[in-house]
Amino acid sequence: MLNFMSMNRFLSVLPKFVCFCAAALVLCACEPKEEETVDYTELCYNDRWPMDDIRIDDNPNENIKALVKRVDLRYPMNMTGDTLDVTILEFKSDVYALDYYMNSGRFQGIVPILRGSFLEQSIRSASRIFIFKHDSFRRYERSDLESYVHQFPNARHGGFPQEFLSLPFEHREPGHTSVLTKYFIGVKAYFPVLAQVYRDADLLWNVARSWDLVDENDFIAWGRQLNIVQPKGIYRETSTLYFNAGEGVNGMATRLPGGRVVAVWGYLDWTDLERKFFTASDRVYGARY
Numbered sequence: 034m035l036n037f038m039s040m041n042r043f044l045s046v047l048p049k050f051v052c053f054c055a056a057a058l059v060l061c062a063c064e065p066k067e068e069e070t071v072d073y074t075e076l077c078y079n080d081r082w083p084m085d086d087i088r089i090d091d092n093p094n095e096n097i098k099a100l101v102k103r104v105d106l107r108y109p110m111n112m113t114g115d116t117l118d119v120t121i122l123e124f125k126s127d128v129y130a131l132d133y134y135m136n137s138g139r140f141q142g143i144v145p146i147l148r149g150s151f152l153e154q155s156i157r158s159a160s161r162i163f164i165f166k167h168d169s170f171r172r173y174e175r176s177d178l179e180s181y182v183h184q185f186p187n188a189r190h191g192g193f194p195q196e197f198l199s200l201p202f203e204h205r206e207p208g209h210t211s212v213l214t215k216y217f218i219g220v221k222a223y224f225p226v227l228a229q230v231y232r233d234a235d236l237l238w239n240v241a242r243s244w245d246l247v248d249e250n251d252f253i254a255w256g257r258q259l260n261i262v263q264p265k266g267i268y269r270e271t272s273t274l275y276f277n278a279g280e281g282v283n284g285m286a287t288r289l290p291g292g293r294v295v296a297v298w299g300y301l302d303w304t305d306l307e308r309k310f311f312t313a314s315d316r317v318y319g320a321r322y
Contacts, residue, residue: 099129199320220258238299246292
């Protein structure tokens with residue numbers, strides 16, 4: 034058991050020890066993450082190496098938002114002259130890959146698309162989109178394509194990101210989930226958001242949250258574009274934006290402590306909208322992602 038003198042010595046060094054631990058944590062947090070590296074020459078498809086003409090473009094000029102790299106590979110198959118062409122589109126983050134996959138109109142999920150005499154299949158995995166192009170007469174097992182994708186770091190395909198789970202569950206409208214990176218509530222988006230439509234009888238509204246933390250200046254710049262109004266029948270919070278998003282469409286938005294943005298808008302009166310806004314804000318604020 035510590036005597037009085039030992040306890041005094043312990044207390045005298047405790048502040049220094051706490052400062053040391055805090056500094057160590059800061060250094061660890063500031064240490065840059067090791068970038069993912071992929072050796073494309075080592076990527077096999079069913080034990081076949083890629084052909085030598087691998088093309089890697091670190092500055093793709095395809096007018097696709099947040100696209101940072103395009104890679105084209107070709108694999109020889111059993112039949113003479115038959116090849117499997119693979120195009121890999123790498124994006125700045127998962128949300129931009131999901132946005133392009135959902136909204137470009139180029140992809141049909143697991144359904145192969147016939148383009149001329151070739152079949153095209155696609156898989157989205159985290160921040161990458163894989164496009165497989167092959168002879169329309171050959172059958173390529175989906176499991177083989179998925180095995181190819183799993184060679185990449187952080188491979189994760191199918192479904193929506195877990196960030197959507199922080200949005201309210203009740204009254205979700207099936208098939209009305211979206212990713213917005215260019216426009217948000219009719220104005221220029223300064224940050225990507227995830228949005229979901231809700232319906233309860235004749236009531237229709239939308240809930241959206243930012244994909245990640247948002248800088249305060251970006252939130253202010255986005256908010257300045259809105260049609261700001263004075264709400265009626267509720268108490269006005271200084272940290273919340275009250276706006277009109279169309280004829281009869283009321284809206285509320287805020288930047289939560291920590292940096293996530295939440296917005297709710299729809300054909301609701303201010304009292305009902307406020308309840309839904311508080312519910313959504315609480316769920317997003319309490320989420321781990």
